[in-house]
Amino acid sequence: MDDLAERFQQERGKLRAVAYRILGSETEAEDALQEAWIRLGRVDGVENLGGWLRTVVTRICLDMLRSRTVRREDLGTVLDEVAAPRSTPSPEDEALVADSVSRALLVVLDTLEPAERIAFVLHDMFAVPFADIAPIVERTPVATKKLASRARQKVQGCPVVPAAELDRQRRTISAFLNAARAGDLTAVLDVLDPDVVRRVDATALAPGMSPELRGARAVAEGTVALAARSQLAELALINGRAGVILAPHGRLLLAITFTIPANKITSYDVIADPTRLSQLTLAVLD
16 A cells, blocks of 8 residues: 555646646645546556546546535635735745746636546646547547647637737737836836826725726826735636736636737726626736
């Protein structure tokens, strides 16, 4: 048994990476690995342990995806946690960061059907042949390839503006985000139009916060005041244009859409209402 436990530990890192990308949750990934370990103890003579464990973990994850209920993080609680002082990260925490997946990707993966997510993660992220994936998702290899292709299209999205325009949007929004994270009022003002308008859904309003602000100075000061909250923000493709999402643990809390006719932001909308969020088309912004 000690030898089996040692061999399982040798595979654990790879298995955890697979489970985390499929489930988007560190806790659920650990649960899947624990269940795989229990099942391993019930069988004898596994020849290809790595392949067997990957298949078992994937099937466990597939069952978890199919039975998952919709969960939504509480916005206020998460933002309070972000704003709170943080202790020095442990070596384990640093390892998790090094192995992290973009929050935008996790959000998009969460919109896929379970079989699509399995096919995409295993093939595109771990180079598992379609012939090996097919039995897990109960499809033919050809049908499994189509699942991965469909998922890939959703992940990559479809920009509605030319590449040069998308790049300009990305650069402007990146400058805005960097300035917000640093709490740099002057740098925030540099990317705002003098008559900029910021609108915020009621769901995302902090105490005393106005649902609408007008003017660069007011918007910039409001942005700098919430500098800690911008740490989780990440670029994403929203309805075919560059935007920002906030998605701790891969769970979408809010999205920000921008109007940038030149190189200055003339308006942006902070969307946190669940119904409005569900109507957005999200993709990874490379």
